[in-house]
Amino acid sequence: MAKKVKSPFVGIDLGGTKVLAAIVSPKGRVVARAKNLTPDREGPEAVIAVVTETVRQALQKAEVKPDEVAGIGIGTPGLVDASTGIVRYAPNLAGWDEVPLGPALHKALGRPVIVGNDVDVSTFGEYAVGAGAGCNSVVGIFPGTGIGGALILNGRLHTGMRGSASELGHIVLMADGPLCGCGRRGCAEALASRTALERDLRAAIRFGQETALRDLIDDSDDHIRSGVLAQAARMGDRLMLETLQRTGYYLGLLAGSIVNVIDPEMVIFGGGLIEACQEWLMPTIRNTARQYFINRLDIDRVKMETALLGDDAGVLGAAMLARSTFGEK
Amino acid sequence: MAKKVKSPFVGIDLGGTKVLAAIVSPKGRVVARAKNLTPDREGPEAVIAVVTETVRQALQKAEVKPDEVAGIGIGTPGLVDASTGIVRYAPNLAGWDEVPLGPALHKALGRPVIVGNDVDVSTFGEYAVGAGAGCNSVVGIFPGTGIGGALILNGRLHTGMRGSASELGHIVLMADGPLCGCGRRGCAEALASRTALERDLRAAIRFGQETALRDLIDDSDDHIRSGVLAQAARMGDRLMLETLQRTGYYLGLLAGSIVNVIDPEMVIFGGGLIEACQEWLMPTIRNTARQYFINRLDIDRVKMETALLGDDAGVLGAAMLARSTFGEK
Numbered sequence: 001m002a003k004k005v006k007s008p009f010v011g012i013d014l015g016g017t018k019v020l021a022a023i024v025s026p027k028g029r030v031v032a033r034a035k036n037l038t039p040d041r042e043g044p045e046a047v048i049a050v051v052t053e054t055v056r057q058a059l060q061k062a063e064v065k066p067d068e069v070a071g072i073g074i075g076t077p078g079l080v081d082a083s084t085g086i087v088r089y090a091p092n093l094a095g096w097d098e099v100p101l102g103p104a105l106h107k108a109l110g111r112p113v114i115v116g117n118d119v120d121v122s123t124f125g126e127y128a129v130g131a132g133a134g135c136n137s138v139v140g141i142f143p144g145t146g147i148g149g150a151l152i153l154n155g156r157l158h159t160g161m162r163g164s165a166s167e168l169g170h171i172v173l174m175a176d177g178p179l180c181g182c183g184r185r186g187c188a189e190a191l192a193s194r195t196a197l198e199r200d201l202r203a204a205i206r207f208g209q210e211t212a213l214r215d216l217i218d219d220s221d222d223h224i225r226s227g228v229l230a231q232a233a234r235m236g237d238r239l240m241l242e243t244l245q246r247t248g249y250y251l252g253l254l255a256g257s258i259v260n261v262i263d264p265e266m267v268i269f270g271g272g273l274i275e276a277c278q279e280w281l282m283p284t285i286r287n288t289a290r291q292y293f294i295n296r297l298d299i300d301r302v303k304m305e306t307a308l309l310g311d312d313a314g315v316l317g318a319a320m321l322a323r324s325t326f327g328e329k
Numbered sequence: 330m331a332k333k334v335k336s337p338f339v340g341i342d343l344g345g346t347k348v349l350a351a352i353v354s355p356k357g358r359v360v361a362r363a364k365n366l367t368p369d370r371e372g373p374e375a376v377i378a379v380v381t382e383t384v385r386q387a388l389q390k391a392e393v394k395p396d397e398v399a400g401i402g403i404g405t406p407g408l409v410d411a412s413t414g415i416v417r418y419a420p421n422l423a424g425w426d427e428v429p430l431g432p433a434l435h436k437a438l439g440r441p442v443i444v445g446n447d448v449d450v451s452t453f454g455e456y457a458v459g460a461g462a463g464c465n466s467v468v469g470i471f472p473g474t475g476i477g478g479a480l481i482l483n484g485r486l487h488t489g490m491r492g493s494a495s496e497l498g499h500i501v502l503m504a505d506g507p508l509c510g511c512g513r514r515g516c517a518e519a520l521a522s523r524t525a526l527e528r529d530l531r532a533a534i535r536f537g538q539e540t541a542l543r544d545l546i547d548d549s550d551d552h553i554r555s556g557v558l559a560q561a562a563r564m565g566d567r568l569m570l571e572t573l574q575r576t577g578y579y580l581g582l583l584a585g586s587i588v589n590v591i592d593p594e595m596v597i598f599g600g601g602l603i604e605a606c607q608e609w610l611m612p613t614i615r616n617t618a619r620q621y622f623i624n625r626l627d628i629d630r631v632k633m634e635t636a637l638l639g640d641d642a643g644v645l646g647a648a649m650l651a652r653s654t655f656g657e658k
Contacts, residue, residue, distance in 0.1 A: 079624065088626060137490060151590075153487065160592020161466060161631070164624035167589040172582045172621065175503045175520070184621055191504070253501045260496040261480075261590060263489020292501065292513055295408065295493035297417060302490070 005031045008064055009322045010055055010111075012074035013314025014047070015118070016040055016092040021054040022312075023062035024319035026070070026327060028129035030312065032062035040092075044099040052108040071326030072113045073318030075121030076101060081163050085115045088163065114325040118314060119148030120157050120166065122307075125317025126268050127152045128324070130309040135265040139258055140307075141168060142271040143251060146181065146189045151262065157321070169193065173253055192250035194273045197243055198224055204239050211239040226276035233280050244280040251281065252288025259302055260294050270307030278306050334360045337393055338651045339384055339440075341403035342643025343376070344447070345369055345421040350383040351641075352391035353648035355399070355656060357458035359641065361391035369421075373428040381437040400655030401434060401442045402647030404450030410492050414444045417492065443654040447643060448477030449486050449495065451636075454646025455597050456481045457653070459637040464594040468587055469636075470497055471600040472580060475510065476518045480591065486650070498522065502582055521579035523602045526572055527553055533568050540568040555605035562609050573609040580610065581617025588631055589623050599636030607635050 005025045013020040019038050023031040034057035039046045051074070059066060078090025085102015087093075102115040116124070123132075123140030132138040132152075140150035149168025151158040159165050169189035170182060177186030181195065190196055201224065205214060212235050216228050232240035255267050267289070274281060286304050293299055309316055334354045342349040348367050352360040363386035368375045380403070388395060407419025414431015416422075431444040445453070452461075452469030461467040461481075469479035478497025480487040487494050498518035499511060506515030510524065519525055530553065534543060541564050545557050561569035584596050596618070603610060615633050622628055638645055 079626070149590075153482065158482065158591075161594050162592050162624055162627050164626075165590060165592035167623045170589040170621070170623040171500065171586040172502055173504055174515075175506070175579065175582055177504070182623055186503075250504065253504055257500040258590070260499040261478075261494060261587070262487075263491050263494035265490050292499070294496045294499040294511055295491055297408070297493075298491050 004063060007070040008062065008068065009319040009327070010058070010069055010072040011315035011317065011319030011322065012051060012055065012072065013118070013121075013318060014038065014051060014074055014076045015314075016077060019051050019054045020315050021051070021058040022315035022319065023058050023064055024316060026323055028316060028320060030316070031064075032058050033315070034058035034061065041094050043095045044093070044101075047093065048101065048104045048108070051105065055109060066109055066111060069109075069111045071322035072105060072109060072111050073116065073121065073320070073322030073325070074101065074105065074113065075116050075118040075314050075318045077118050079163055080115050080117050080159075082114065082116060082159055085113060087115065112326050114322050116157065116318070116321055117159070117163075120150045120159065121317040121321055122270065122309075122313035123150030123268060123317065124152060124157055124321050125309050125313040126270070126307050128320035129316055130313065131268050131305045131307055132266050137262070137264040139168075139262055139264045139267045141251065141255060141258075141267060141269050143193050143247075143273050144271045145193065145195050147193050147254075148271070153262070155324070168254065168258060171254060171257060173250060173257070188250065188254045192247055192254060194223075197247045197273070200243055200246070201239065204243070209239050212237040213240060226272045229273070230276040233277060241280065244277055245284055248281040248284030249288050252285045253292060255285060255289035255304060256292025259289060260292070263295070265301070266303040266305060268305055268307050270313065274306055275310070282306065333392060336399040337391065337397065338648040338656070339387070339398050339401040340644035340646065340648030340651065341380060341384065341401065342447070342450075342647060343367065343380060343403055343405045344643075345406060348380050348383045349644050350380070350387040351644035351648065352387050352393055353645060355652055357645060357649060359645070360393075361387050362644070363387035363390065370423050372424045373422070373430075376422065377430065377433045377437070380434065384438060395438055395440060398438075398440045400651035401438060401440050402445065402450065402649070402651035402654070403430065403434065403442065404445050404447040404643050404647045405430060406447050408492055409444050409446050409488075411443065411445060411486075411488055414442060416444065441655050443651050445486065445647070445650055446488070446492075449479045449488065450646040450650055451599065451638075451642035452479030452597060452646065453481060453486055453650050454638050454642040455599070455636050457649035458645055459642065460597050460634045461595050466591070466593040468497075468591055468593045468596045470580065470584060470587075470596060470598050472522050472576075472598075472602050473600045474522065474524050476522050476583070477600070482591070484653070497583065497587060500583060500586060502579060502586070517579065517583045521576055521583060523552075526558075526576045526602070529572055529575070530568065533572070538568050541566040542569060555601045558602070559605040562606060570609065573606055574613055577610040577613030578617050581614045582621060584614060584618035584633060585621025588618060589621070592624070594630070595632040595634060597634055597636050599642065603635055604639070611635065
C-alpha cells in the first residue's frame with residue numbers, strides 16, 4: 001500500500017457504458033481506482049447509486065475516509081449547469097432531464113461536488129496535468145460520434161451563460177454543406193467527425209471504390225473500429241488515406257477558425273480516432289490550421305498537440321477541477 | 330459650462346482618417362470632445378503628436394487638468410499587445426510596426442494609458458454603457474470592409490495570448506468558398522462583409538441584372554455608400570433585397586456559430602452597414618442564428634441587438650476600458 005495521501009480529491013468519469021472513479025492526490029497522482037458498468041437504462045437514480053458505490057470502492061482501496069476528501073469532481077455527458085450541479089439533459093443517458101447530480105452526490109458522500117461536461121472535464125485534465133500542463137489557455141477538440149470541444153481561458157473552464165459554450169462541432173464550416181446529426185447543415189461535425197468519416201467511407205464502398213476496407217469491415221458493424229481505420233491506412237489503402245486527409249483538412253479548418261477566435265496557447269486533439277490515426281491526421285491538421293491563422297506573428301507559439309492522458313483524462317480532469325474549485329488557492 | 334466632473338477618464342478613438350478624444354465622467358457621460366484629422370501618411374510620431382494635441386484640446390474644453398485624469402484609454406486599428414501598449418501592426422495606418430503607442434502617450438500626458446483594438450474598444454463601450462449594459466458576456470460583430478469582432482467574457486475583453494483573439498471574420502464559414510482578402514478561402518469576411526456584398530452587387534450588375542443600383546451608383550465609386558444600399562432596398566429593388574438577404578443569412582450562420590462557441594448573453598451587431606440596413610439584415614440574422622443554436626434551452630436569453638452608441642462607441646469604450654483598468658474597483 002502506498003503512503004497515505006493527504007487531502008485527496010475524487011475524480012469521477014460517468015460515461016454511457018461505464019463509471020470510473022479515482023482517488024487522486026492534489027498533485028494529480030492516481031492513488032486508487034474503481035470501475036462499474038453504467039446501468040444507463042435504469043434511469044438517473046440507479047446511475048447515481050452506482051456512481052456513489054464506485055466512489056466508495058475507490059475510497060476503500062485507497063484507505064481514505066469520505067470526510068478526508070477535499071472535494072469531488074465528476075464529468076458527465078450532456079449539458080451541465082455548473083453553478084447548481086444539475087445535468088439539464090444528456091442524450092447519451094436515458095431519462096436524464098434536469099437531474100440534480102451534484103446535490104445528489106453531495107448528499108450521498110457528504111463532500112462538496114463540482115459537475116462538468118465530460119469533454120470539458122477531460123480537457124481540463126489535459127490542461128492541468130497532461131498535454132497542456134503549463135498553459136493558461138487551451139482549446140480541446142475531440143472528434144468522435146460528434147465533435148466535442150472545450151475552452152479553458154485564463155485557467156478556468158469557459159462554459160457560457162447557459163453551460164453550452166464550446167460546442168465546436170456546431171461551428172458552420174460549410175454553409176449549406178452536408179446534413180449534420182443536429183438537423184442543420186454544414187456543421188463541423190458533419191464534415192470532420194468520426195461519423196462523417198465513416199459516412200464517406202461507406203458511401204465510397206457502396207459506390208464500388210476499390211479498398212482494403214471491404215475485407216476488413218462488415219457492413220453490419222455498428223461502426224468501424226479506430227484500429228481498423230489505422231490498419232487500412234498502414235496498408236496504404238488509397239481510399240482510407242484520402243478520407244483521413246479530408247478529415248484532417250476539415251479539422252484543420254476548424255482549428256484555424258477557433259485559433260482566430262480564441263488565440264489560445266494550445267489546441268489539444270483527443271479521442272479514439274485521433275489516438276489511432278494521429279500519424280495521418282495531425283500533419284494535415286497542423287498544416288491546414290496554420291495556413292488559416294490570420295495573425296502571422298509568433299505563429300509557433302500556438303501549439304497543436306494530441307492528448308496525453310488517454311482513459312485517465314476523465315477522472316484526472318474531474319479531480320483537478322475539484323482541486324481548482326475546492327482546493328487551497 | 331457643466332459642473333466640473335470628478336476623476337474623469339479620457340477616451341480616444343484613433344482611426345485612419347480622424348482622431349476623436351473625449352473627456353468622460355466615470356458614469357460614462359461625455360463632458361467635452363475634440364477632433365482632428367489623422368496625419369496617417371506622416372508616420373506614427375506625427376499621429377501620436379496629433380493624438381496628444383487632441384486630448385489637450387478636449388481637456389481644455391472640459392477645464393480639466395491632465396493630472397486630474399483618472400486614466401486614458403485609446404482604441405486603435407490593428408493588433409495590440411494590451412500588456413505593453415504596443416501596436417504590433419496596423420494595416421490602416423502607414424508605417425505602423427511595433428509602435429509603443431501606450432508608453433508614448435503616457436510620457437506625453439503623464440497619466441496611465443490602456444490601448445485596445447478599435448473593435449474591441451467599441452464593443453466594450455456597448456457593453457459598459459450601450460446595447461449590452463447589464464450583460465456580463467458580449468460578442469461584437471461589425472461587418473465593414475472586413476468583419477471586426479470582439480469578445481467580452483465575464484466583464485473583461487478576451488484578447489488572447491497574442492492579442493489576436495476575436496478575429497470572427499476569419500472563421501471559415503464555407504470550406505473552399507470565395508477568396509478572402511486575407512488570401513484564404515471561405516472566411517466569414519469573404520461571404521458576409523460589406524466588401525463581399527459589394528462584390529456580389531457589382532458582379533450582378535456586370536452580368537446584366539436589372540437593378541435600381543445601376544442609376545444610384547457610379548462604377549468609378551470606391552465603394553457604395555450604406556445610404557445608397559438602404560435607398561435601393563427601400564425602393565424594393567430585388568437584387569438589393571436578395572443580396573441583403575444573403576448577407577444576413579451568412580451573418581446569421583456566423584452569429585449562430587459563435588453563440589455555439591461562447592454562449593454569450595448578447596451578440597451586438599454594429600457598423601455603418603448594419604446601421605443603414607438593419608431593418609432588412611437583422612430579421613434574417615436573428616432567424617438564421619437561432620436556427621443554428623445547438624442548445625435549444627432558454628433560447629430567448631441569448632439576445633441579438635444592434636449597437637446603440639454610434640460614433641461615440643470608440644471614445645466611450647476607450648474611457649470605460651480605462652475606468653475598468655484604472656478606476657476604483
